[in-house]
Amino acid sequence: MKIVMLERNNVGSDFEMPDFGRFGEVEIYGYCRPEQVAERIENADICILNKMPMNEQTMKDATKLKLLCVTATGMDNVDLEYCKSRGIAVRNVSGYSTETVVQHTFAMLLYLYEKLPFYDTYVKDGSYKDCATFTFFGFPFSDLSGKVWGIAGLGTIGHRVAEVAKAFGCEVIYYSTSGIERKEPYERADFDDFLKRCDIISVHAPLNDHTRGLFDYAAFEKMKKTAIFLNLGRGPIVVEADLARALKENQIAGAALDVLSAEPIKEENPLYEIREYKNLLITPHIAWASIEARKRLMEGVYANVEEFVNGLEGSVI
Numbered sequence: 001m002k003i004v005m006l007e008r009n010n011v012g013s014d015f016e017m018p019d020f021g022r023f024g025e026v027e028i029y030g031y032c033r034p035e036q037v038a039e040r041i042e043n044a045d046i047c048i049l050n051k052m053p054m055n056e057q058t059m060k061d062a063t064k065l066k067l068l069c070v071t072a073t074g075m076d077n078v079d080l081e082y083c084k085s086r087g088i089a090v091r092n093v094s095g096y097s098t099e100t101v102v103q104h105t106f107a108m109l110l111y112l113y114e115k116l117p118f119y120d121t122y123v124k125d126g127s128y129k130d131c132a133t134f135t136f137f138g139f140p141f142s143d144l145s146g147k148v149w150g151i152a153g154l155g156t157i158g159h160r161v162a163e164v165a166k167a168f169g170c171e172v173i174y175y176s177t178s179g180i181e182r183k184e185p186y187e188r189a190d191f192d193d194f195l196k197r198c199d200i201i202s203v204h205a206p207l208n209d210h211t212r213g214l215f216d217y218a219a220f221e222k223m224k225k226t227a228i229f230l231n232l233g234r235g236p237i238v239v240e241a242d243l244a245r246a247l248k249e250n251q252i253a254g255a256a257l258d259v260l261s262a263e264p265i266k267e268e269n270p271l272y273e274i275r276e277y278k279n280l281l282i283t284p285h286i287a288w289a290s291i292e293a294r295k296r297l298m299e300g301v302y303a304n305v306e307e308f309v310n311g312l313e314g315s316v317i
Contacts, residue, residue: 002024002044002064003020003024003027003046004044006032006037006047007029007051009030009031010051010071011050014291015298017298023305023309038057038058038059038060038061046066046068046069046305054068059083059088066087066088066089067308068091069091069092069301071297073094074206078090093296094156095156096293096300097290097293097297101288102157102164104287105161105202105230108230108281108283112228112254112256112279113254115139117281121278144165144169144170146169146170146171147170147200149170149173149198150175150194151174151175152175153203154186173188174194175188175190175191177205199224199227200230201229203231205234206234211237213236214237215239223252225251225253227252231255235259235261235263240260243255244271244273245270247280253279255280263284265282265284
């Protein structure tokens with residue numbers, strides 16, 4: 001059996017990979033371009049991938065291919081219907097990064113909410129040494145306790161964010177991006193009410209027809225001018241030009257993003273133009289990426305391969 005891993009570097013090289021060699025021959029590539037996929041998986045039985053497009057064009061010559069293992073939860077890049085027609089199994093890994101994303105959500109929020117970039121600069125540029133008082137009050141901030149935290153996308157991650165927000169004393173409400181009615185311990189609000197009431201909005205939703213472009217200029221206009229907006233879902237949920245405009249016009253107090261419409265960020269991205277704004281924080285899609293989370297991810301991929309191989313061996317017997 002031959003296992004091909006296309007994008008080793010997309011999960012980092014700073015930890016030891018599980019031993020896929022026990023299942024057969026392993027071929028590992030650090031990086032891969034879409035045009036290289038077809039040639040690299042031509043003789044593969046199992047392909048481990050991250051962002052590469054897996055469709056008829058890239059897989060039609062891979063006649064031995066039996067399993068795709070995605071080193072992620074989302075599978076937007078895999079043509080699931082084509083895989084089904086070919087009898088190719090597809091496995092992802094869920095839940096490996098929940099705690100990590102929650103941690104990053106609050107790290108981003110507190111960085112903006114407590115005006116940390118302003119205070120950091122105030123000390124490092126020498127201003128504090130000349131301060132007349134031991135405390136400098138130039139950049140006021142508020143308590144989280146008593147504020148309304150709104151969650152767009154109350155899935156597994158959204159629920160954990162809600163729990164932590166409650167621990168900070170926040171009132172939690174949510175907007176259902178799917179529109180599905182479920183019994184939840186938090187108040188469900190319609191979108192307009194959600195936008196108007198929240199002091200903090202964090203997005204933890206998948207990208208689909210319901211969420212694409214959901215946060216546009218009209219949405220930012222309805223938010224409080226003191227509101228902080230966080231996107232840890234998918235980049236295209238936000239109209240980035242509209243967010244840039246809203247920040248320029250002080251429609252909202254700040255925004256933090258870990259995801260963008262195109263990654264890495266492009267120079268033509270409207271947010272890149274205002275990258276020096278201290279009320280804008282952009283991290284390079286790292287919310288999921290603690291060492292522990294990446295180890296859990298690859299252990300999950302290993303378990304998927306092991307289960308599949310054991311199933312094949314069982315079917316032969």
